[in-house]
Amino acid sequence: MFANTGRIAKVDLTGGKVDDIHLSEEVYRAFMGGSGLAAKLFLDMADMSAGALSPEAPLIFMNGPLAGVRLSGASRMSAAARSPLTGAFADSSCGGYFAPALRHAGYDGMMITGKAERPSMLLISRGAVSIVDAGTLWGKGITETTAMVREAYGARARSLVIGPAGENLVPFACVMHEAHHAFGRCGLGAVMGSKHLKAIVMEPHTGAVSLADPSRMKELVKELTPRIKEYLMSQVLHDFGSPGNLEGHMYTGDVPIKNWTSNFSEEMAEALTGSTLSETYLTGTGTCAYCAVACKRIVKIDDGPFAIPEGPGPEYETVVSFGSLVGSADLAAACKAGRVCNDLGMDTISAGATIAWAMEAFEKGDLSAKDTDGAALEWGDMHTVIDTVLPAMAARSGKLGELLSLGSRAAAVKTGRGSIAYTVQSKGLEAPMHDPRGGGHGHALAYAVSPRGACHVATAMHFMETGACNYPEIGFEFNLEALTDEGKPETMVLSAALGAIENSACLCQYSDRSLSFIEIVELLNAATGFGYTAETLMEAGYRIFHLKRLINYLLGLRASDDSLTERMREPARDGEPAGIPIEFDSMLERFYALMDMDPEQGIARADKLESLGLGDEARLAWGK
């Protein structure tokens, strides 16, 4: 086999055993790698009745076929498990340096089950995985843990670690890599914590990556790298980071304010946008391996209440989650809140969105000081957020910490008083910081049908709807109006497959924006020799999308879970999109029809699954 090593470590933490899993080349071809291959492994290996935090629930890390190729954007990998936040199948993607390092160590991925008796870590050394005591690391924050790992195993060791939030099973705890990259969403850090697994540490390896057509790959990398670098979006990302167009998004109504009660603030637009960050606190940029874009921010705040030493800075999602969403225009506070979340190991989107919900509940009187241990949760009060709320959430301490550490959906269910109406989530996953009411109505559909819940990277809709990409080879050319449903279900069909391909090939959605679809096909073929065509690669994308939906069905989800909350469906109150309704129900109905999905069960019909090579899987849901 080319590109992939064909070797996946199988770790049983209960029994202290490590074996290898070998999958056939046909499985690799059909499910590509990353989130697609992880989904296939999950379906084949997992007990669907097992709770997300039970020992038998698998946690899977998986590379894509391009890991180790010196191409900008090819250094991401996926993690997958049942989410403790949503109960659904979850995958989460992370950039950085772990994916190529794992490939050089001779592995495509790891599947971890069981629960270690004592806090443990996995050590990948000399091409083998072993289980090592991690008692001295348990209880430590991400920054300290990462530093201790480097101290023990050398500066070139790579690590995936959890913080206190993961140890305490906060259902939106994340897994951090080098204290700057995250498997951010869906609570995979809690799954790791439930296994008493504090860290996965890898010593440097030098194993060769065997490609099917190395000379063609060399040509492609030489041709594509300058284009990726010179692409306008790459330049904006390089100069201003992922918040580079926050101000523009605010003017279109895409940026949520105060728990999605407003869509415009000129003050917040100017205060929080990427160029302001560059002019104030930016001291440098960071990258993933082989990246030509360098979107990551390094920041330092010298003085004031939110002073922080030089280190990782916030991405767009964090700036908005701890900026406009909670009613704050204080960029320093957003930087610090992001840093605190990184150290505690908590997803900034879910944390910020849950706090925003709680602030509105407090304003409405649905929560009172009795529910918050006396803390007043007021819009824009970042001192309380940083000093009181975030530490309580990660520790699950007091009434405040217990309630908000549940995430917004469960916290609203516990609170009652109709507060579920103004949560902003689908399937229990808090929506990212793009409001479809202003950003584009198709995005509402994407949030609802994304297998993992409200997500902007599981599909390519955000980029397709805003014109960041054209794929004429598969019938998509940008000509969409944002604030209408016209053409959106049809676009969502393509977007579902494209998103699955990106997350299974483990390509960065920034770097690959300037590539044509045929170039993506060529890259995968030069790596694997699988001989994909545009048609068969799209088919793989659909196969993976439908497989994840099928897993969700087996986990108990139905079409009724493809829902948006009342807040997400009501027309925007101000800004550019004020008063324009989203035709959500008709978009959803049309999407199901176009995808040949059963509108009640929420999965593809048996013959559709069969046509995608998922006959055996179809029988799990549909019987004979």
Next chain:
Amino acid sequence: MGQVTITVHLSGVGPLRDVVGKRPIELPAGATVAVLASLLGIRKDYKEVYLVNGRRRARSARLEQGDVVKVVSLLAGG
């Protein structure tokens, strides 16, 4: 006699802040958003849209004296 020219208040937003600047601009009376767009000549890949007095307007929309025009890029990210 009707007005020969109009003045609109123009500014670029986000990545277009420096490209467009912030300034009044004189246009022929009856000028549309398309006329303004052709004068600005912004490179196509910014995928800019025009907000006139806070609302997105088509290229065919007519501009009026005193309109406030924000030029916004749809560049995605985040």
